[in-house]
Amino acid sequence: MPLPPNLFDSVDNPQPVAGGGLLDRRLFLRNSLTLGTMALVGQDVVASEFDRPAWMLKPGNPFSNYGQPSPHEKESIRWIAYNPATPGNGVSWTPLHTLAGTITPSGLHFERHHNGVPQIDPGQHRLLIHGLVKNPIFLGMDKLVRYPMVSRFCFIECGGNSNTGWHEEPTLATAGNLHGLVSCSEWTGVPLSIILEEAGIQPTARWLIAEGADAAAMNISIPLEKAMDDAFLAIYQNGEHIRPENGYPLRLLLPGWEGVTNVKWLRRLEVADQPAMSRNETAKYTELQPNGKARQFTFIMEAKSLITHPSPGHRLQSPGIYQISGLAWSGRGKVKKVEVSADGGKSWAEAELQEPVLSKSFTRFYIPWHWDGGKTVLKSRAWDETGAMQPEREKLILERGRNGYFHYNAQVAWLLDTEGRLSHVY
Amino acid sequence: MNQSNANNGQKRWHGKLAVFFASLCMTVALSDSSAAEGPRLGKPASPEEIAAWNLTVFPDGRGLPLGHGTAAEGKLVYQSHCIGCHGANGSGGSGDELAAAKHGLTDANPDKTIGTYWPYATTLFDFVRRSMPPDAPGTLGNDQLYAVSAYLLHLNGIITETAEMNNISLPKVEMPNREGFLYVDAPK
Numbered sequence: 369m370p371l372p373p374n375l376f377d378s379v380d381n382p383q384p385v386a387g388g389g390l391l392d393r394r395l396f397l398r399n400s401l402t403l404g405t406m407a408l409v410g411q412d413v414v415a416s417e418f419d420r421p422a423w424m425l426k427p428g429n430p431f432s433n434y435g436q437p438s439p440h441e442k443e444s445i446r447w448i449a450y451n452p453a454t455p456g457n458g459v460s461w462t463p464l465h466t467l468a469g470t471i472t473p474s475g476l477h478f479e480r481h482h483n484g485v486p487q488i489d490p491g492q493h494r495l496l497i498h499g500l501v502k503n504p505i506f507l508g509m510d511k512l513v514r515y516p517m518v519s520r521f522c523f524i525e526c527g528g529n530s531n532t533g534w535h536e537e538p539t540l541a542t543a544g545n546l547h548g549l550v551s552c553s554e555w556t557g558v559p560l561s562i563i564l565e566e567a568g569i570q571p572t573a574r575w576l577i578a579e580g581a582d583a584a585a586m587n588i589s590i591p592l593e594k595a596m597d598d599a600f601l602a603i604y605q606n607g608e609h610i611r612p613e614n615g616y617p618l619r620l621l622l623p624g625w626e627g628v629t630n631v632k633w634l635r636r637l638e639v640a641d642q643p644a645m646s647r648n649e650t651a652k653y654t655e656l657q658p659n660g661k662a663r664q665f666t667f668i669m670e671a672k673s674l675i676t677h678p679s680p681g682h683r684l685q686s687p688g689i690y691q692i693s694g695l696a697w698s699g700r701g702k703v704k705k706v707e708v709s710a711d712g713g714k715s716w717a718e719a720e721l722q723e724p725v726l727s728k729s730f731t732r733f734y735i736p737w738h739w740d741g742g743k744t745v746l747k748s749r750a751w752d753e754t755g756a757m758q759p760e761r762e763k764l765i766l767e768r769g770r771n772g773y774f775h776y777n778a779q780v781a782w783l784l785d786t787e788g789r790l791s792h793v794y
Numbered sequence: 795m796n797q798s799n800a801n802n803g804q805k806r807w808h809g810k811l812a813v814f815f816a817s818l819c820m821t822v823a824l825s826d827s828s829a830a831e832g833p834r835l836g837k838p839a840s841p842e843e844i845a846a847w848n849l850t851v852f853p854d855g856r857g858l859p860l861g862h863g864t865a866a867e868g869k870l871v872y873q874s875h876c877i878g879c880h881g882a883n884g885s886g887g888s889g890d891e892l893a894a895a896k897h898g899l900t901d902a903n904p905d906k907t908i909g910t911y912w913p914y915a916t917t918l919f920d921f922v923r924r925s926m927p928p929d930a931p932g933t934l935g936n937d938q939l940y941a942v943s944a945y946l947l948h949l950n951g952i953i954t955e956t957a958e959m960n961n962i963s964l965p966k967v968e969m970p971n972r973e974g975f976l977y978v979d980a981p982k
Binding site for chain 1: 831832833834835836837838839843844847848849850851852853854878879887888889890898899900903904906908911912913914916917920921924925928929931932974975976977978979980981
């Protein structure tokens with residue numbers, strides 16, 4: 369899809385701040401008035417009755433009970449992959465390359481299901497809290513909505529996101545299909561600590577085993593410390609009840625932690641002295657290292673970023689000034705800094721971070737850039753507030769080998785050719 | 795509503811605000827040591843209800859039901875319910891490779907089968923009971939579950955064909971990769 373031709377070619381003839389034509393991150397902000405004027409002139413709109421487009425010549429469509437995207441945005445969809453023998457076991461990717469801002473539309477939030485999307489009647493759904501507690505309890509949805517709630521913007525990222533990065537050769541696909549097992553929503557629900565206080569945790573308790581009401585009865589063990597820290601029981605996503613594919617009517621939310629721990633369709637929480645050693649925390653979601661040992665209970669999603677615009681599937685129409693934009697996030701807290709390179713990593717310039725920069729949430733970054741029409745490689749790298757840096761791919765593979773499958777967070781590179789086309793490279 | 799009622803309403807509102815701020819201060823004061831109070835609406839769960847809901851099997855065998863089975867019996871269960879996705883002898887299907895590993899864990903293309911990778915035999919029973927087979931989860935009986943667990947352990951050369959798996963013997967099975975895992979973000 370073409371990016372819009374750029375209107376700002378002649379702005380002050382700006383000087384690059386790094387190789388490949390990267391410009392000062394504040395350039396667009398400083399020149400907003402000039403650009404605004406130029407954009408208006410550039411549009412060259414003359415209002416005349418004879419120029420009315422078709423949609424201005426008759427009444428529009430009627431009201432709708434639930435709005436849908438424009439029919440012109442059919443490419444902004446989740447791509448799906450599953451095992452044909454078990455159609456409920458697979459994933460769908462968020463199209464990161466078609467989206468702007470930091471909030472993923474609920475209908476485009478990535479999916480990872482182990483055996484399909486259960487169609488749950490909220491009137492019959494109950495949460496059981498038991499195990500090492502003084503008072504084992506059931507809570508129906510009618511009761512849960514009466515508890516105090518919190519809202520929080522959080523990304524959720526599948527532990528298997530970006531896993532083709534471990535392959536010897538770069539997989540050719542869009543940014544969304546490579547890295548879109550991550551999405552960001554505003555989640556609203558009840559702090560888990562309130563519920564666990566009510567149940568009364570016994571002194572020997574160390575873990576919490578969460579289980580979903582799907583056909584896989586998917587379960588995961590979580591250290592109690594996280595459960596008592598910032599975990600909550602989400603009921604709403606982006607203002608409405610959570611979509612069925614995202615856990616309706618109740619999902620566990622563990623900010624910054626691996627997607628599989630954010631158990632959907634939550635039905636049971638068992639407080640325990642040890643982990644269950646379930647299949648999805650032993651055989652899967654563990655990372656085999658070159659020495660034959662596997663990393664287990666790797667919960668925190670580390671600092672990561674990628675350029676979403678431009679990215680494979682986009683096409684730059686002509687040389688000139690463009691705005692490079694992308695997403696950064698970290699499960700350890702806030703994104704502190706993002707740098708962009710337009711010369712394959714030889715030089716870097718700091719990108720502007722869109723406010724508000726929120727902890728364990730998507731952060732959008734921008735940097736203006738003058739493309740001279742030549743072949744080059746675009747990259748980004750992120751740091752979080754703990755100082756953790758998104759690694760070079762070579763460094764990550766040196767440390768982890770290539771058989772870990774999960775937790776790939778290396779820097780991402782896009783090759784831009786002289787025709788304005790982009791592709792994935794290492 | 796006349797003027798005096800409106801004033802009263804405003805006073806009541808101010809009063810509520812004062813209570814609200816007072817409770818805010820209390821929350822702040824308490825936040826170091828305890829979480830916010832909820833309305834305590836939970837309905838007590840009985841031991842019978844908990845037992846009916848609880849699916850967890852721990853590595854030490856807690857949660858395992860009564861029942862028993864051998865590899866010979868399990869082969870029939872496997873051929874009826876598992877072979878379509880997991881292939882003959884636990885290998886070569888569209889589903890996960892369960893047995894017949896050709897490469898070890900330090901090889902370039904390691905095979906992460908039950909025999910080479912899974913650290914606990916109890917996980918096998920737990921996972922098959924909760925999730926398998928995908929087209930009819932929750933339908934295998936306890937004897938079938940023990941039998942198919944025994945069959946998969948036997949396919950991986952871990953137990954003999956005649957060894958009976960039950961709630962006592964299954965947790966005692968020594969898995970080859972028992973010590974193969976390092977906790978990263980959790981206390982050991």
